[in-house]
Amino acid sequence: MKLEHIHSVYFIGIGGIGMSALARWFHANGFAVTGYDKTSTVLTEKLIDEGIAIHFEDNVHLIPEKVKLEKTGALIIYTPAVPKDLGEYQFFVENGYELYKRSQVLGLLTESKYTIAVAGTHGKTTTSSMIAHLLKSAGVDCSAFVGGIMTNYDSNLLIGINNDVMVVEADEFDRSFLTLHPDVAIITATDADHLDIYGSKDSLKDSFNAFIKNIKANGKLFIEEKVAHELELNPNGNIGVETYGLNGGSITADHLNIAAGKFTFEYKSEKRNITGFELVMPGFHNVSNALAALASVSESVESDGALVKGLNSYQGVKRRFEYIINAEDLVFIDDYAHHPEEIKALLESVKALYPNKKITAIFQPHLFTRTRDFVDGFAESLSLADEVILLDIYPARELPIQGVTAEIIREKMTLKNVTMYIKDDVLAYFDKQTPEVLLTVGAGNIDTLVSPIKHLLEKK
Structure with a gap:
């Protein structure tokens, strides 16, 4: 072509x-x-x-x-x-x-460009949008294809003047990311997912190993430290590899604290220590994403001040820890989380932000196969909330599977304060209830409830 x-x-x-x-x-x-x-x-x-x-x-x-x-x-x-x-x-x-x-075309568009590709079963969209904003904020010309609407730009696309630097999500679904040959790659997570495509966690890992082999000679790989031991990090022997994480790795966050709804920290690596970061988009997982984003642009942006200014002005991505209402007596957050590990990270962060408030989560499972494959994980992660409202499964591309409903999640939850609703009836919950901290969670069409719920809550 x-x-x-x-x-x-x-x-x-x-x-x-x-x-x-x-x-x-x-x-x-x-x-x-x-x-x-x-x-x-x-x-x-x-x-x-x-x-x-x-x-x-x-x-x-x-x-x-x-x-x-x-x-x-x-x-x-x-x-x-x-x-x-x-x-x-x-x-x-x-x-x-x-x-x-789409992945083939993206591979063709990026093959002659300096490409930063973000892979992982979760965290791709936030990390790639952070990278794009850090570069643009620092005056580095870049284009970016992002799997979400960046709040700073109200778009899922940035177009540079020369398109010399490309930032892309490297999507593991359908092995799409194997069309890319990046100069810099990030792997955020390799938790089992898309088992309808891969069949097993080992097959998924094989695909990530193939992605690593696609990194250009003399390129770089930044990988989350808990993931690093699962993969073949430098099979061709010609790339640089660094690990990052909140609990280890060569790149980490020092003095991580929560203050006034922000996660503050210092970036620490073997080459660079930078203070003064205040992440407006909350979440321990998002601090980890920020470490990867900062590491990937550290050679392109030499000014510490430019990196601090860039990250501190990053406003996030729609449906990724997005505040719909943020008041003293009521918090409403919408999030795309649809995997047990994503839900766990979301709820742990919300509990840290609001330790003395009741947390109510409305969750819409996404895909019959994902619900079947990860029912135990969903039950465990959702039980971190104080109250859960379970909606029917959003089927997306799938046909129903006999015996697989949202009820199988409820049956395994240790939390007892769980109610079942069909999506169209859930607004009735708010006739008698006013939550303290409310989350709408899922990757289906639960986002269509956000505006009606917000309207009901603001009327109270």
């Missing part, structure tokens, strides 16, 4: 967070961009407002004529989440188009 030969870019599944960032990039660089998605969302409406034509009916007749008539110059990008019997997908396959996954 040569960009200079492309006249049109067509997206099948344009509304996904990663696909929409790629669509924005092509649109901003002067390509004719169009696409299909199953449903209209806030993301697709923003793309339409920016001038990208999108339709929501699986209809070959709605594909632009130029894409159909001049296929040699049409780039067709699809998401693996799209069903293979989709009419538009079948049209392109049957008519001999070469279809590309």
